Amino acid sequence: xxxxxxxWPAFPEIFLLAMACVILIADLFIRDENRGLxxxxxxxxxxxxxxxxxxxxxxxxxxTFSGMFVGDLMSDVxxxxxxxxxxxxxxxxxxxxxxxxxxxxxxxxxxxxATLGLMVMISANHLLTLYLGLELxxxxxxxxxxxxxxxxxxxxxxxxxxVLGALASGMLLYGMSMIYGAxxxxxxxxxxxxIADDGAKNVVLVFGLVFLAAGIGFKLGAAPFHMWLPxxxxxxxxxxxxxxxxxxxxxxxxxxIRLLVQxxxxxxxxxxxxxxxxxxxxxxxxxxxITAIAQTNIxxxxxxxxxxHMGFLLIGICAGGLNGYASGMFYAVVYxxxxxxxxxxxxxxxxxxxxxxxxxxFRGLNHRSPWYAFLMLLLxxxxxxxxxxxGFYAKFAVLQAIVExxxxxxxxxxxxxxxxxxxxxxxxxxxxxxxxxEDTTPITPRGDAQWLLSVNGLAVLAFGIFPxxxxxxxxxxxxxxL
Amino acid sequence: MYALPLLSxxxWIPIFFGLAVLATGSDRxxxxxxxxALVGAVLGFLVTIPVYTGFSTELxxxxxxxxxxxxxxxNVNYHLGIDGVSLLLLLLNSFTTVLVVIAGWEVIxxxxxxxxxxxxxxxxxxxxxxxxxxxxxxxxxFEATLIPMFIIIGVWGGPRRVxxxxxxxxxxxxxxxxxxxxxxxxxxxxxxxxxxxxxYDTPLGMNAQIAIFLAFFMAFAVKVPMWPVHTWLPDAHVxxxxxxxxxxxxxxxxxxxxxxxxxxxxxxxxxxHALAGFMIFLSLVAVVYIGLVALVQTDMKKxxxxxxxxHMGFVTLGLFxxxxxxxxxxxxxxISHGFISxxxxxxxxxxxxxxxxxxIGDYGGVVNTMPVFAAFFMLFAMANxxxxxxxxxxxxxxxxxxxxxxxxxxxxxxxTTLIFGAAYTLWMYKRVxxxxxxxxxxxxxxxxxxxxxxxxxxxxxxVLVMGIWPQPFADVMHTAVSDIxxxxxxxxxxxx
Numbered sequence: 001x002x003x004x005x006x007x008w009p010a011f012p013e014i015f016l017l018a019m020a021c022v023i024l025i026a027d028l029f030i031r032d033e034n035r036g037l038x039x040x041x042x043x044x045x046x047x048x049x050x051x052x053x054x055x056x057x058x059x060x061x062x063x064t065f066s067g068m069f070v071g072d073l074m075s076d077v078x079x080x081x082x083x084x085x086x087x088x089x090x091x092x093x094x095x096x097x098x099x100x101x102x103x104x105x106x107x108x109x110x111x112x113x114a115t116l117g118l119m120v121m122i123s124a125n126h127l128l129t130l131y132l133g134l135e136l137x138x139x140x141x142x143x144x145x146x147x148x149x150x151x152x153x154x155x156x157x158x159x160x161x162x163v164l165g166a167l168a169s170g171m172l173l174y175g176m177s178m179i180y181g182a183x184x185x186x187x188x189x190x191x192x193x194x195i196a197d198d199g200a201k202n203v204v205l206v207f208g209l210v211f212l213a214a215g216i217g218f219k220l221g222a223a224p225f226h227m228w229l230p231x232x233x234x235x236x237x238x239x240x241x242x243x244x245x246x247x248x249x250x251x252x253x254x255x256x257i258r259l260l261v262q263x264x265x266x267x268x269x270x271x272x273x274x275x276x277x278x279x280x281x282x283x284x285x286x287x288x289x290i291t292a293i294a295q296t297n298i299x300x301x302x303x304x305x306x307x308x309h310m311g312f313l314l315i316g317i318c319a320g321g322l323n324g325y326a327s328g329m330f331y332a333v334v335y336x337x338x339x340x341x342x343x344x345x346x347x348x349x350x351x352x353x354x355x356x357x358x359x360x361x362f363r364g365l366n367h368r369s370p371w372y373a374f375l376m377l378l379l380x381x382x383x384x385x386x387x388x389x390x391g392f393y394a395k396f397a398v399l400q401a402i403v404e405x406x407x408x409x410x411x412x413x414x415x416x417x418x419x420x421x422x423x424x425x426x427x428x429x430x431x432x433x434x435x436x437x438e439d440t441t442p443i444t445p446r447g448d449a450q451w452l453l454s455v456n457g458l459a460v461l462a463f464g465i466f467p468x469x470x471x472x473x474x475x476x477x478x479x480x481x482l
Numbered sequence: 483m484y485a486l487p488l489l490s491x492x493x494w495i496p497i498f499f500g501l502a503v504l505a506t507g508s509d510r511x512x513x514x515x516x517x518x519a520l521v522g523a524v525l526g527f528l529v530t531i532p533v534y535t536g537f538s539t540e541l542x543x544x545x546x547x548x549x550x551x552x553x554x555x556x557n558v559n560y561h562l563g564i565d566g567v568s569l570l571l572l573l574l575n576s577f578t579t580v581l582v583v584i585a586g587w588e589v590i591x592x593x594x595x596x597x598x599x600x601x602x603x604x605x606x607x608x609x610x611x612x613x614x615x616x617x618x619x620x621x622x623x624f625e626a627t628l629i630p631m632f633i634i635i636g637v638w639g640g641p642r643r644v645x646x647x648x649x650x651x652x653x654x655x656x657x658x659x660x661x662x663x664x665x666x667x668x669x670x671x672x673x674x675x676x677x678x679x680x681x682y683d684t685p686l687g688m689n690a691q692i693a694i695f696l697a698f699f700m701a702f703a704v705k706v707p708m709w710p711v712h713t714w715l716p717d718a719h720v721x722x723x724x725x726x727x728x729x730x731x732x733x734x735x736x737x738x739x740x741x742x743x744x745x746x747x748x749x750x751x752x753x754x755h756a757l758a759g760f761m762i763f764l765s766l767v768a769v770v771y772i773g774l775v776a777l778v779q780t781d782m783k784k785x786x787x788x789x790x791x792x793h794m795g796f797v798t799l800g801l802f803x804x805x806x807x808x809x810x811x812x813x814x815x816x817i818s819h820g821f822i823s824x825x826x827x828x829x830x831x832x833x834x835x836x837x838x839x840x841x842i843g844d845y846g847g848v849v850n851t852m853p854v855f856a857a858f859f860m861l862f863a864m865a866n867x868x869x870x871x872x873x874x875x876x877x878x879x880x881x882x883x884x885x886x887x888x889x890x891x892x893x894x895x896x897x898t899t900l901i902f903g904a905a906y907t908l909w910m911y912k913r914v915x916x917x918x919x920x921x922x923x924x925x926x927x928x929x930x931x932x933x934x935x936x937x938x939x940x941x942x943x944x945v946l947v948m949g950i951w952p953q954p955f956a957d958v959m960h961t962a963v964s965d966i967x968x969x970x971x972x973x974x975x976x977x978x
Contacts, residue, residue: 366637370507370596381629386655387622393553396618396662400556403666411666415659422655426632426648434636434644471555 009071019045020112027105070125074481085247092344093239114140121251127186157235172215178208223283233303242343253332284311285417319401327397334394364437375457384425390463500602512594519598561616566959579605604630638723646721657701664697691753705738719787724831731823748969761802768795773902800881808884815877825941846920851927867904873948
């Protein structure tokens with residue numbers, strides 16, 4: 001063991017923490033009309049993190065902080081996608097939060113702290129580090145949901161989120177303590193070693209696993225632990241929903257990989273958690289897709305759609321094997337791309353004193369702006385998994401992995417419910433293209449949001465025509481990290 | 483050997499021009515959009531002509547093969563190639579696209595650019611289906627066609643277009659999703675390849691074959707459509723704009739027949755044999771029962787839609803009697819039905835554009851005001867009824883001949899269509915065209931203009947040429963059909 005461990009794998013985190021503090025303090029001295037400066041500093045910080053992650057990326061896993069923290073290719077890729085996601089979120093949200101009086105230092109500081117939480121989760125190699133990252137993320141998000149102080153709906157959502165989130169954290173901790181009792185360590189790689197040596201007959205271990213699975217289900221938003229999701233998505237200001245609904249899923253994926261695959265991936269234990277995940281996956285597909293049909297609020301609808309997407313992601317993880325995990329990772333990345341675009345579109349349609357949150361607000365979008373309607377069409381078909389959009393390949397990779405694992409029935413259930421899902425995505429296309437507009441206010445987004453959204457929407461198509469690079473990246477990331 | 487990747491051009495030229503048309507934007511540039519669309523459609527058709535002239539009728543297997551790596555992770559290739567059957571469908575599709583663009587020239591006044599773009603993109607995608615030799619590529623093109631068609635029905639369709647478009651989409655999506663699972667299963671069974679050619683040589687147990695056959699059946703039977711999964715078609719046809727109906731009947735339905743021919747038969751031959759009786763039963767139900775249903779329709783488009791289902795019954799019948807006549811007849815029937823149903827829908831479109839009704843009861847005595855149109859309509863109605871000398875006769879007659887070799891009663895039941903077909907088509911024709919002028923609206927009708935004359939005239943020539951001299955069509959596909967039949971004859975059960 002080295003006494004002086006290299007710190008460089010954690011440079012992006014350290015840089016982000018330092019900059020978040022700087023921004024927090026600097027913002028005190030910035031007057032309202034110059035608030036744009038905070039915004040640019042935040043974006044610059046994220047770009048800096050991306051550069052640092054790029055520079056420190058390594059093919060071999062590197063441990064630091066006495067093995068509590070790991071930098072590997074999977075974490076690098078997920079972090080880079082996270083930065084891209086958060087940068088887009090800030091661009092999309094800028095108009096929205098300005099008009100609603102949230103364009104303040106707190107918003108940016110909280111966003112950065114939440115991002116830091118995500119990064120720590122992604123790179124955690126120790127259950128406590130994992131928990132630390134998770135709590136940093138969650139606490140920042142609770143506050144962000146409640147940021148709009150005068151909105152009763154947002155406050156209620158924050159309260160609900162907080163209570164249920166704390167419960168889930170408690171379960172996770174309880175599960176972790178049992179793992180510690182059984183394995184005698186909290187370090188991911190060591191737990192795996194201990195279990196492999198002792199044989200995995202330990203009842204305590206499996207018992208702990210149940211609590212972990214529940215905690216994971218909650219954080220991912222998988223049924224039957226999904227109750228918080230629609231209310232929080234609906235109640236939170238859309239800019240915050242955009243955050244909650246996108247990048248945290250990357251960290252949640254990393255969380256599952258670190259906890260279940262790396263620490264508890266021994267075959268006998270794996271059989272236990274695969275069963276649990278399979279049940280959660282099927283329930284998520286059923287609950288998510290069927291309930292989404294009944295929604296009239298698009299944020300709620302997308303919340304249920306998230307649940308069903310998480311079901312698909314879990315199926316990929318259930319499939320096991322490098323292929324399965326790679327398909328799960330690909331699904332997570334693609335999901336983030338799609339949900340950024342979809343929520344970005346809702347932000348685009350919202351304006352002063354008007355929240356575009358009902359399905360009807362999309363009515364006749366093709367008449368108002370054919371270009372945005374086209375982008376939304378791509379996003380919706382991608383979510384439904386219709387080729388040639390990237391959403392199809394995400395589903396395809398997962399199905400391929402699960403058929404390889406020999407569970408053809410799971411694949412059949414998954415496709416049948418994605419058919420059900422196709423209906424409510426089609427309904428949005430129907431509203432945009434087949435109906436006449438009720439509201440003819442011109443759509444005037446900022447130039448940068450407009451460009452980024454276009455890039456985002458077209459990326460869904462471009463990755464659909466050339467899925468190879470992204471798929472290969474995920475596959476090699478998983479290969480190098482496991 | 484071939485300098486230009488002609489098949490890729492046939493796929494991507496229409497798509498590229500479709501996007502160019504889309505870029506012209508709002509209806510202020512409608513005339514530019516129309517011109518670009520026409521140029522794209524004509525170019526798309528022109529590139530298929532050297533494909534035809536350079537095609538060798540003797541060579542077996544696939545020609546114009548192009549193979550580029552696409553998704554390494556799953557060994558998926560951008561793998562194109564055609565045999566005689568694909569060639570004919572490719573030509574039919576590119577040809578129909580030109581007519582559809584011309585037919586929509588002044589009829590469509592709303593969102594012209596999007597209308598034209600949808601058809602061009604759809605045409606490119608369908609060419610892709612006919613050319614794909616990689617299962618995943620096939621699937622991607624097959625599925626992607628749903629998006630433009632959904633938009634076409636939903637935006638320019640009739641009053642119940644929303645219902646029809648969503649029904650169309652979900653119905654066809656269900657089938658294709660299940661076939662996706664089957665394709666993934668085949669990927670592993672064939673040792674990690676998505677190439678259709680590898681699938682052809684993969685041994686499969688009987689249970690697996692049956693399951694795969696049923697999954698494919700769900701995808702292709704819905705597309706054909708076979709009884710009893712045909713109910714989306716009348717709805718879609720009635721609500722679709724004329725161009726949409728034409729493409730739907732002339733090309734999209736062929737995707738189903740083509741799928742059976744390219745995937746089901748060669749990949750799961752034993753299951754195809756085992757379930758042939760079932761398929762023939764469904765086909766005959768379509769021919770006889772749907773023929774009777776067509777008889778009682780009062781809406782012209784619905785009548786032609788049911789007649790389409792009945793005629794497509796011949797295609798599936800011909801495919802599943804496993805002899806050369808049957809299969810060649812099935813392919814000829816697909817092409818001929820493409821011409822005839824397209825022409826019939828265009829004729830109804832001509833009337834609908836003037837009267838805004840498709841109800842047979844609103845017409846009568848049209849011949850008095852539109853004699854030229856009545857003549858064209860007469861020809862197509864006769865072709866639809868299977869009159870010798872038209873293409874409709876060749877396809878049906880060959881299939882019936884093939885059926886006769888297999889079982890007398892199959893042939894007998896199939897032949898009833900010559901009666902029912904004549905009955906529903908000619909009875910409709912009589913009520914619409916002949917008799918006294920029914921009302922003031924009919925009295926005011928103007929005969930077809932030059933544009934309509936060109937479209938209908940071209941189709942009339944096609945129908946007659948194919949009816950009188952079908953040899954060139956049949957020659958092209960002899961080798962392809964015997965290839966497929968040899969695959970079907972060869973059992974793939976392990977240990978045999």
